[in-house]
Amino acid sequence: MSRHARVSQRSLRFTESVIREMTRLAQQHGAVNLSQGFPDFPAPEPLKAEAARAVAADVNQYAITWGAKRLRDALVAKHERFTGLAFDPEREVTVCCGATECMASTLLALVDPGDEVIVFEPYYENYGPDAILCGAVPRFVRLREPDWGFDPIELAVAFNDRTRAIVVNTPNNPTGKVFSRGELEQIATLCQKWGVVAITDEIYEHILYDGAEHVSLASLPGMRERTVTISGLSKTWSVTGWRIGWCLAPPELTGAIRKVHDFLTVGAPAPLQEAAAAALAMPAEYYTALAAGYRQRRDQLLPVLADAGFRTFPPRGAYYVMTDISGFGFADDVSFARWLVAEVGVAAVPGSSFYSDPSAGSQRLRFHFARRRETLEAAADRLQSLRSRLPARPESLLRG
Numbered sequence: 001m002s003r004h005a006r007v008s009q010r011s012l013r014f015t016e017s018v019i020r021e022m023t024r025l026a027q028q029h030g031a032v033n034l035s036q037g038f039p040d041f042p043a044p045e046p047l048k049a050e051a052a053r054a055v056a057a058d059v060n061q062y063a064i065t066w067g068a069k070r071l072r073d074a075l076v077a078k079h080e081r082f083t084g085l086a087f088d089p090e091r092e093v094t095v096c097c098g099a100t101e102c103m104a105s106t107l108l109a110l111v112d113p114g115d116e117v118i119v120f121e122p123y124y125e126n127y128g129p130d131a132i133l134c135g136a137v138p139r140f141v142r143l144r145e146p147d148w149g150f151d152p153i154e155l156a157v158a159f160n161d162r163t164r165a166i167v168v169n170t171p172n173n174p175t176g177k178v179f180s181r182g183e184l185e186q187i188a189t190l191c192q193k194w195g196v197v198a199i200t201d202e203i204y205e206h207i208l209y210d211g212a213e214h215v216s217l218a219s220l221p222g223m224r225e226r227t228v229t230i231s232g233l234s235k236t237w238s239v240t241g242w243r244i245g246w247c248l249a250p251p252e253l254t255g256a257i258r259k260v261h262d263f264l265t266v267g268a269p270a271p272l273q274e275a276a277a278a279a280l281a282m283p284a285e286y287y288t289a290l291a292a293g294y295r296q297r298r299d300q301l302l303p304v305l306a307d308a309g310f311r312t313f314p315p316r317g318a319y320y321v322m323t324d325i326s327g328f329g330f331a332d333d334v335s336f337a338r339w340l341v342a343e344v345g346v347a348a349v350p351g352s353s354f355y356s357d358p359s360a361g362s363q364r365l366r367f368h369f370a371r372r373r374e375t376l377e378a379a380a381d382r383l384q385s386l387r388s389r390l391p392a393r394p395e396s397l398l399r400g
């Protein structure tokens with residue numbers, strides 16, 4: 001008698017990404033997809049030209065596992081230009097397959113089973129499964145509307161002897177919050193008091209609005225030696241499918257991250273690392289234009305959502321807007337999101353997928369606006385009809 005093939009207990013502790021399910025539903029219903037956060041406009045020409053050149057020049061084989069030298073050199077130069085912090089390209093940089101792998105490799109490298117990891121919520125949905133994969137116990141600290149601040153006392157009591165790391169994502173997905181210097185100082189003080197490593201996901205570092213300033217946690221006094229700074233190509237250069245990200249961290253932490261990274265993926269795509277090096281050498285105007293483009297898109301979408309009946313929480317960074325859907329009378333966010341994609345033709349992400357306790361996000365919906373003007377116009381046309389399509393008894397449409 002043959003035995004069943006079994007899957008690990010670990011893999012049973014998290015579900016498939018809700019965001020990718022919304023993308024599938026968007027395709028099924030021919031909806032405008034404002035769920036999964038990737039741009040529908042072209043990447044910068046110099047980046048594409050350099051990738052094509054590298055492929056034509058037969059840059060086909062494994063790069064050095066922790067990143068091609070040209071890319072690491074370009075990376076530390078660019079980072080110093082923007083933050084004033086100098087990193088050693090030989091001992092303090094790991095290039096991975098996207099910020100996603102950076103976070104997974106970092107947690108696997110620095111956290112032991114049973115250690116606690118503090119995560120602000122609502123959080124980018126990967127952090128939950130990342131913590132489970134390395135056996136960590138996540139401790140959630142709530143960011144609260146309207147400005148997504150945290151309670152300093154709640155944060156302080158989350159730290160204890162078992163705390164190994166804190167994950168900080170600024171500018172933040174899904175809220176658009178940009179952590180202030182004062183907030184980061186509070187985090188820094190607690191990290192130093194408890195001997196905790198900060199892991200900062202700064203993938204939206206250049207997408208800022210209304211004069212918001214991005215402060216890299218590693219630049220605060222006492223934090224350079226206890227911070228892993230993560231970023232990548234995906235968002236700043238509109239190439240989410242290229243899978244290039246990087247971790248900057250002191251040598252001891254980098255040594256552990258490099259080992260995990262090597263055995264997980266060996267390395268990031270070699271020709272695209274060449275293109276990444278060219279991207280990082282682009283002038284300051286590139287970043288200014290990027291942020292200005294996103295500000296226009298944000299300002300195009302926000303009034304459309306408000307007119308349709310959403311309460312919006314305007315973002316100060318990144319390219320998402322969290323909304324309050326309680327005005328529509330639906331029992332929960334999942335039934336509303338499914339109704340919206342099928343009946344109105346616009347896909348967004350149910351807010352519950354960003355919370356450890358789904359009820360906390362049951363009246364929230366996240367839209368992203370990394371879309372061409374025409375795409376956002378198409379979404380606006382559809383959203384205009386939202387109110388007239390509302391079912392007579394929306395509260396009866398329960399999550400199915």
Ligand SMILES: Cc1ncc(COP(=O)(O)O)c(C=O)c1O
Nearest residue numbers: 098099100124173203232234245
């Ligand atoms: C906060 C955050 N970190 C990381 C990622 C993924 O980055 P990458 O494409 O480099 O893996 C995303 C993508 O949406 C994100 O929102």
